[in-house]
Amino acid sequence: MGEPVVGPEWVLAHLEDSTVVDVRWYLDGRSGFAAYQAGHLPGAVWADLDTVLSAPPDPAGGRHPIPTPEAFAEGLGRLGVADDATVIAYDDNGGAYAARLVWLLRLLGQPAALLDGGLPAWPGALEQGVVTRPAVPRQVVGWPDGAFRTADEATQAAVLLDARAPERYSGESVLPSDVRSGHIPGAVNAPWAANLTDTNTFASPERLREHYGALGVTGDSDVTVYCGSGVTACHDLLALELIGVRASLYPGSWSAWSAEPARPISTGNQPR
Numbered sequence: 131m132g133e134p135v136v137g138p139e140w141v142l143a144h145l146e147d148s149t150v151v152d153v154r155w156y157l158d159g160r161s162g163f164a165a166y167q168a169g170h171l172p173g174a175v176w177a178d179l180d181t182v183l184s185a186p187p188d189p190a191g192g193r194h195p196i197p198t199p200e201a202f203a204e205g206l207g208r209l210g211v212a213d214d215a216t217v218i219a220y221d222d223n224g225g226a227y228a229a230r231l232v233w234l235l236r237l238l239g240q241p242a243a244l245l246d247g248g249l250p251a252w253p254g255a256l257e258q259g260v261v262t263r264p265a266v267p268r269q270v271v272g273w274p275d276g277a278f279r280t281a282d283e284a285t286q287a288a289v290l291l292d293a294r295a296p297e298r299y300s301g302e303s304v305l306p307s308d309v310r311s312g313h314i315p316g317a318v319n320a321p322w323a324a325n326l327t328d329t330n331t332f333a334s335p336e337r338l339r340e341h342y343g344a345l346g347v348t349g350d351s352d353v354t355v356y357c358g359s360g361v362t363a364c365h366d367l368l369a370l371e372l373i374g375v376r377a378s379l380y381p382g383s384w385s386a387w388s389a390e391p392a393r394p395i396s397t398g399n400q401p402r
Contacts, residue, residue: 169256191332193359194384209330210263220245287354301397312395322365353377
């Protein structure tokens with residue numbers, strides 16, 4: 131699969147030969163699993179962002195550290211997601227959380243894509259209850275070199291993008307779980323939601339190229355992206371892939387940066 135985002139018509143036509151994964155998760159504490167049980171794409175399994183797509187939280191790694199290759203393989207294998215499966219992931223928030231699974235799988239060379247528009251765009255019937263696929267063994271593959279940046283490495287990137295909402299970037303709004311508010315000095319705000327149109331589908335590559343170009347991103351830029359905990363930043367990473375830009379993730383993101391008192395912060399709408 132070439133593109134990281136596919137339309138509902140494509141998914142409908144390939145439903146039988148794809149593995150569909152529901153990655154609904156809610157920042158306000160609602161249960162993604164309960165939402166999944168109430169109605170999901172036919173045959174979809176549910177992946178828990180907190181356990182399958184993340185390692186346990188810690189101050190140095192942030193709220194959603196990247197799982198080890200072993201844990202990632204075990205978690206997906208338990209869900210029945212095979213090494214050679216074509217994976218389609220979705221949520222109900224424009225791909226904000228499902229992007230994490232898609233980006234990680236594509237790092238490993240596995241065909242994976244977001245359902246553009248997510249659950250609201252699905253034209254077919256929904257299923258209720260829980261789908262259980264037979265567990266499968268997965269090969270453990272190490273994360274590619276350069277895919278992830280440390281805090282210090284992130285600050286050395288030519289372009290450092292903050293994928294959070296403008297009010298969190300500026301410091302006007304803060305999550306209860308954040309120690310401090312603001313952004314990493316030098317980071318440019320690139321809210322993940324700006325990748326979408328009014329109908330919650332991805333903007334055209336031309337529009338994305340214009341958007342990121344205005345933020346200083348060119349085809350050969352050294353780009354690192356972060357967000358609150360390394361999840362919605364993956365939405366920016368997929369958008370950048372759509373325009374031919376390969377970028378890295380700072381997984382600890384603001385949750386790890388702000389937890390270290392010695393690290394500087396900036397507030398306001400400008401990088402510094």
